[in-house]
Amino acid sequence: MKVSDRTSGVEYVIRDIISYARKYESTGKQIIYLNIGDPVKYDFKTPDHIKAALIDAVTKDQNYYAESEGLPELRKAIVEKESQKGFPLADSDVLVTNGVSEGLDMTLASIVDPGTEVLMPGPYYPPYASYVKFYGGKPIEFKLYEDGRPDVEDVSSKINSKSRAICIISPNNPTGEVFDRKGLQQLIDIAIEHNLYVICDEIYDNIVFDEQFTSIGRVASDAPVILLNGFSKGYLMTGWRCGYICLNSDSRKLDGLRENVPKLARVRISSNLPVQIAAIQALRGPQDHIIEMVQKLRKRRDYVVKRLNSINGISCKLPRGAFYVFPKIELEHRWNDDREFVLDLLNSTGVLAVQGSGFGREFGAGHFRIVYLPPENVLEEAMDKLEIFISKSSK
Ligand SMILES: Cc1ncc(COP(=O)(O)O)c(C=O)c1O
Numbered sequence: 001m002k003v004s005d006r007t008s009g010v011e012y013v014i015r016d017i018i019s020y021a022r023k024y025e026s027t028g029k030q031i032i033y034l035n036i037g038d039p040v041k042y043d044f045k046t047p048d049h050i051k052a053a054l055i056d057a058v059t060k061d062q063n064y065y066a067e068s069e070g071l072p073e074l075r076k077a078i079v080e081k082e083s084q085k086g087f088p089l090a091d092s093d094v095l096v097t098n099g100v101s102e103g104l105d106m107t108l109a110s111i112v113d114p115g116t117e118v119l120m121p122g123p124y125y126p127p128y129a130s131y132v133k134f135y136g137g138k139p140i141e142f143k144l145y146e147d148g149r150p151d152v153e154d155v156s157s158k159i160n161s162k163s164r165a166i167c168i169i170s171p172n173n174p175t176g177e178v179f180d181r182k183g184l185q186q187l188i189d190i191a192i193e194h195n196l197y198v199i200c201d202e203i204y205d206n207i208v209f210d211e212q213f214t215s216i217g218r219v220a221s222d223a224p225v226i227l228l229n230g231f232s233k234g235y236l237m238t239g240w241r242c243g244y245i246c247l248n249s250d251s252r253k254l255d256g257l258r259e260n261v262p263k264l265a266r267v268r269i270s271s272n273l274p275v276q277i278a279a280i281q282a283l284r285g286p287q288d289h290i291i292e293m294v295q296k297l298r299k300r301r302d303y304v305v306k307r308l309n310s311i312n313g314i315s316c317k318l319p320r321g322a323f324y325v326f327p328k329i330e331l332e333h334r335w336n337d338d339r340e341f342v343l344d345l346l347n348s349t350g351v352l353a354v355q356g357s358g359f360g361r362e363f364g365a366g367h368f369r370i371v372y373l374p375p376e377n378v379l380e381e382a383m384d385k386l387e388i389f390i391s392k393s394s395k
Contacts, residue, residue, distance in 0.1 A: 010130045010133065010134055013126055013355060017354055017355070021035075032350055033352050034370035034371050034374070035353060035369075037233070037323060038238045039233065039236055039293070039323065040239065041373075042375065043375055047289045050278050050279075050285065052281075053277055053280070053281035054274050054278035057274035063273065065270045065273070068268075071276040072091065074280050077279075077280050077283040078096075079091055080283070082217065085217050086215055088249045093247040095245045095262065096279075097265075097271055099232060100229065100243035102268075103243045103245040104199075105131055106245065110257055110261050110264065112137040116136075116163070116164040117138045117139075117140050118132045118138070118139055118163075119141075119159070119165070119196075120142070121144055121169060122362050122364065123356065123359035123360040124167070125172075125173040125359070126358055126359060128167055143155075148179060148183070149180060150186060159194050163194060164196060165196050165199055167200075168187060168198065168199070168201070170202060170216075171213075171319075173322055174354075174359045174369040175317070175319060175326045176301075176321050177320060177321075178208055181219060184216055184219045185219045195253075196224075197225075198225045199225075199226045200216040200228065202216070202229050204321050206234040206290050207233060207290075207294060207297065208320065209294065210320055213321070215227075222251050224254050226257070227245070227246040229243065230243025231282055233322075237275070240272065240275045242279050299376070301323070301372050303372075303379060304370070304372040307387070308383070311387050312391070313330040313390055313394065314328070314329055314330075314386075323371055324369055324371055325372060326356065326364075326367050334393045338368055339358075341355070342368055344393075345389055348389050349389050351389075356368050
């Protein structure tokens with residue numbers, strides 16, 4: 001039977017690689033999974049007060065459909081959080097989604113027409129490109145400098161009459177780079193000049209290590225900025241699927257989206273009600289777990305970066321947020337590309353990483369991504385295996 005042409009561009013390497021891992025596991029060997037950014041699978045657990053709120057909601061029979069745009073009290077709590085970060089926002093401009101993933105899908109569904117182009121940082125989180133392609137558009141990667149700032153000349157040179165939006169992911173997945181105020185302002189200025197939407201994903205906003213996080217809200221002014229955020233990472237609610245879209249309340253250019261995005265929300269009825277009730281507790285309850293998580297992650301980051309940089313043929317920058325590293329590999333004549341490297345690493349050691357080219361061919365190729373979420377003894381074992389693997393491959 002015919003399958004739609006539109007699905008052919010959809011890929012998600014982070015999970016697509018799992019089929020190779022299953023094959024490896026079927027031989028009875030163990031895998032060290034360093035491919036998926038899910039802290040709850042490691043020793044970071046959903047805080048008790050958030051779990052209790054979910055259980056309480058279910059027990060009290062709050063198990064019906066919610067309002068399509070989201071629970072009013074949760075929308076209020078989201079306004080409190082995002083306004084504190086500087087984003088101009090009213091309750092009516094918040095829409096609760098089943099994860100940032102659904103928010104991204106709805107946003108791109110609302111702005112991408114066949115033939116339009118969407119700019120995104122190179123490298124980027126793969127669903128950005130997949131959804132753009134799914135809706136008939138073309139992803140265009142722009143260059144970032146070593147310090148994570150956008151190369152403004154590169155961005156400007158890639159804008160044409162087909163350009164529709166610029167995406168920002170800060171902190172970024174896969175590099176952990178955090179955009180600074182100047183970089184954000186530069187992208188906003190370009191977007192205003194060329195009449196482009198700005199989509200900014202801040203899902204890692206409370207996992208930043210070395211400095212204060214600057215949100216897009218601080219520079220958004222009345223620009224057409226769509227902010228995406230959610231509860232998966234900072235609130236350790238990955239499996240519960242809760243996120244949201246915020247439309248800049250000061251931007252009249254977003255009035256079309258204000259009409260249209262809620263239509264998509266209504267078609268899919270609503271997002272999960274008990275989880276939304278728990279999400280209110282997440283935002284308004286104790287925040288101590290975030291400090292603990294960031295402290296633990298900083299130690300793991302420092303350890304992994306040190307180990308990676310001590311391996312001949314691998315170089316790695318210190319990520320400033322999230323929980324990923326994106327090292328560069330000298331492929332030389334040992335592997336044809338980063339995918340071959342990742343598969344060879346898996347089959348030789350059982351360490352599962354993700355190939356960099358899956359995060360964008362232009363700037364991701366020649367790299368691989370690993371998460372540093374596991375406890376240090378697991379990371380140590382993985383780094384030892386990687387070190388031996390590379391030294392053997394050099395002979
Ligand atoms: C940048 C970015 N955005 C969105 C998501 C998905 O978020 P959610 O679990 O809210 O769908 C991820 C998950 O890894 C991510 O890294």
